[in-house]
Amino acid sequence: MQVAARGPAALTSGRQRPCRPACAGLWPAPTGLSARCRATAEVEADSAVAGWEEREERGTRFVAGPAFYRPESCAGRDLAVLAAALQRKRTGRLRVLDVMAASGMRGARYLLQADADEVWCNDLAPDAAMHSTMTYNLCTAAAAHAEAANAAPGTDPAAANSHASNASTNGGSSDHSAGSSAAGGGPVAADGPAGAEGAAARRQAAAAWEARARVVRLEGLTRDVCEWDFPPLPPASPDPEAGVKAETIASSGTLGAQPSDEGAGTSQPTSSSPGASAEGRTEERPGPEGSAQAGPGPGSSAGDAAAPVRRVRITHADANRLLTNCFMREDYYDLVDVDSFGSETQFLPAAIDAVRFGGLLYLTSTDGFTSSGKRPERALAAYGCYPRATPWANEQGLRMLIGAAVREAAARGVVLRPVFSLYSYHGPVFRVMLRATSSAEWESRHYGFLGHCFVHGDNYTLGWRSLAGAVCRCDSRGKLRKSEEEPQQAPADASASAVEGSAATEPEPSASPDEVKAPGPSGAPTPTSTPAPTPLVVAGPMWTGPLHDAAELRAMAAEAERRGWTGTGLPKSAEPGGNRAKSSRNSRPLQELLQLLIEEADPRLAPGFISVDDSLSRRLARPPPRDALIEALREEGFAAARCHLESRAIRTNACMEDVLTVAEQRLGIKRRR
Ligand SMILES: C[S@@+](CC[C@H](N)C(=O)[O-])C[C@H]1O[C@@H](n2cnc3c(N)ncnc32)[C@H](O)[C@@H]1O
The missing domain is CATH 3.40.50.150 (Vaccinia Virus protein VP39)
Structure with a gap:
């Protein structure tokens, strides 16, 4: 389609004209041409149908055309x-x-x-090919939906273009149960022939939609x-x-x-x-x-x-x-x-x-x-x-x-x-x-700074006015160490007492950014012999609040389950990890991803995460098993979760000192001295 740039014009109403010549780029090339012209036309026709093979994602069929997909x-x-x-x-x-x-x-x-x-x-x-691709995908989807609803009231209209029960992709569909009283009309999705013929048929359907x-x-x-x-x-x-x-x-x-x-x-x-x-x-x-x-x-x-x-x-x-x-x-x-x-x-x-x-x-x-x-x-x-x-x-x-x-x-x-x-x-x-x-x-209050201590491995959330005190005090604020000195149960809601570092949690809703305390002792006075605190590497300002809304994610997970949306949503041949059974960082089954995000949405968790193979491995005799460590931290009253950004990492509101103590005492993994 030549989308002509015209000057601002008054609204036109319901003007019917084709977006582009309906015969453009059709395959096979028209007959009655010289051999040379025909060869050229065929090359052009081949490129005209390139990208018109049918693809599928979560049960939706489409073509990618020349577009980025x-x-x-x-x-x-x-x-x-x-x-x-x-x-x-x-x-x-x-x-x-x-x-x-x-x-x-x-x-x-x-x-x-x-x-x-x-x-x-x-x-x-x-360009015309891009326009045709968009036209085909959108119009066939809308028409298929309408036609299915009209043809079989009570059935799922999305099934017209979605493989509602396609086991390979777990397509699923929306939840229409009532039919529409009118059909979409117009060219239908070319579902038939494979290869160039099918591509040409889809291309023709697009042209027909464009004409409408x-x-x-x-x-x-x-x-x-x-x-x-x-x-x-x-x-x-x-x-x-x-x-x-x-x-x-x-x-x-x-x-x-x-x-x-x-x-x-x-x-x-x-x-x-x-x-x-x-x-x-x-x-x-x-x-x-x-x-x-x-x-x-x-x-x-x-x-x-x-x-x-x-x-x-x-x-x-x-x-x-x-x-x-x-x-x-x-x-x-x-x-x-x-x-x-x-x-x-x-x-x-x-x-x-x-x-x-x-x-x-x-x-x-x-x-x-x-x-x-x-x-x-x-x-x-x-x-x-x-x-x-x-x-x-x-x-x-x-x-x-x-x-x-x-x-x-x-x-x-x-x-x-x-x-x-x-x-x-x-x-x-x-x-x-x-x-x-x-x-x-x-x-x-959720727009501030994050700090990291490269010496102790702790993460900090900082308010604007606490920037001047952006130093690490990891060695003086382990809750567990403190609790050894003054035996007491770790709080069920660790956020209630944890104020800094990995243990830095969101302030109470009423708190101003200034009340997000700068790193400092969490109770026990810092011994006078303590060396000068380590300056933090500070980044920001950025969002320091929760990355997700847990209630929204739970509703989305329930919706996915209701639709039967599992797996990666792609045909096996198109899966990024090939036919690998296990999830990879490039492809995670949807239900697994949603569970991960829900875990991460615990509002007690501080920003940042701790890598098992990097941060913890450098401080412990061997890398702790991720899930066992998370479990042990939870038993100690801390919030702890997996991390969707890095599979071998944990999120917690425990500071590094406490994480190491838990690994040592509960998992029997000694610290590196
Ligand atoms: C990442 S792709 C979109 C992929 C698509 N959303 C999907 O899910 O398959 C980005 C697209 O933005 C288009 N694009 C880039 N700059 C643009 C702009 N300033 N305005 C409109 N579109 C733009 C490009 O042509 C490209 O097709």
Whole structure:
């Protein structure tokens, strides 16, 4: 498709014209050409169908075309889809803006597996093959969903494109039980022939979809918007689990108003309806315009009747321009997905502006070089954080990204809180799903510094005013050593008494950053003979709060289980670790990953982790068994967990001195002297 750049134009409504010539790039090459022309045409045709072989991820079929697609990122997409599906269950509406969509296969998953009412996929790449790929993936997903619902009411529409019970991928599907009253119509997914023939058939289906696109102009956006409308989904069926979850979140103040007062995606800007929460951004963020005159828009408010249409949109604009355009038109999305290469902080302000209160913001960064502390000046510019080369540098990458987003949001009166964080070794890739709510009170107590003592191996959380005292006092603050002197039971909630180092835990909710004490003695006076304390290597400011929301993760795990989502979600042949039975750092079965994240979400755990093979091996005669050490620490009253960033590491609120004592006394592993 030649997406012509035109000057800002008034909105066009429902104008039907093909995005691109429907015959372009078809295979086989037309007959009646000279041998040379035919050879050239065949070469062109071959390249036209390259990438059109069918792939599969978590049961969703798609083509990658010329787009960037990484199977290893399946876990990140699984988690995003689960969070999105819960969002729709709770609010009855899901409008997704995926501004760096590549092939659009993620958008297809939001349609099929999260029941999105609207998916708008954008990718800067304007070439025809990319556009066709996105068109095919999104339109076949939306149409298949609708047709399955229509053809067999009571069956799962997602099965049309999802292998609902595919044992190899554990595809599973969404939870529709009611059928739609209308069929999607249009070309269906080419499921038949394999090889070049199948690829050509899919390519033809894409061309047919392209010919059916309605091309509209949105006010202020100079790029064409291709859109397709499909029959609406049935209203979200009540889900007790999601209801319980919504209550939990609402009572903890992290979720904005549930029902919206607006028809999401309705064509005409709507005014707020009575009863909308001030926190729901719904009062300030009325419905979108744009496709206004193009017919009724997708989505619906909770409690509304089913939305009039379900919409797919494709654009090829710069992400920042598109996000800002949505903000300018007061068109806010329930999920804004920014899956960029490198650092994505340049997109943060506009992405935050485009998300609805109570909605989700999914951020990805692949800036491993910066997060490892190797280019601190670059990180300072991008994240406002001065990172250091610490043993937990990859966690630093997550915390830098969250911190930058949280602070940027705070400047705009928006509070962002992690739903989940995910580090993936390939890339590396840092992903965070954040929930946006409206509040002038941001969680500044979770925006500070982390310190590491390279001598003793301890980690510290530091407030702004305790920076001057950023020294290690490991040798004077082991709780267990102290308890030997004054025999007493280790507290069940170790966080109650632990204040520094690995034992540094979050301050009480009312505490100001200054109350996060600087490292210092935890009770026993420091002997006068103690050598001068070791200065810490300090990094920040960054997010020092929890990386995940445990309640959200539990709801996601329950949803995954309900769908039968297990394994890596990829066909065996596409699994990063090949046919290896055991999980690797590049591919972990979903249920295992979710359990790990839930463990990590224990709010008593301090930031940072302790590597068994590095930190502990250097201090003990032999590396302790990870799980036995975790168990022993828990028995001593400490919080302890595995770590998703590094399989041979532990998280704990015990300081190194206590970890070593536990290893010595409970596991019989002597210290190195
Ligand atoms: C990591 S890929 C996206 C992968 C995709 N989300 C998935 O799950 O398969 C990043 C995409 O962003 C696009 N991109 C890069 N810069 C962009 C920009 N400024 N605006 C919009 N898209 C951009 C690239 O063309 C590329 O396709």
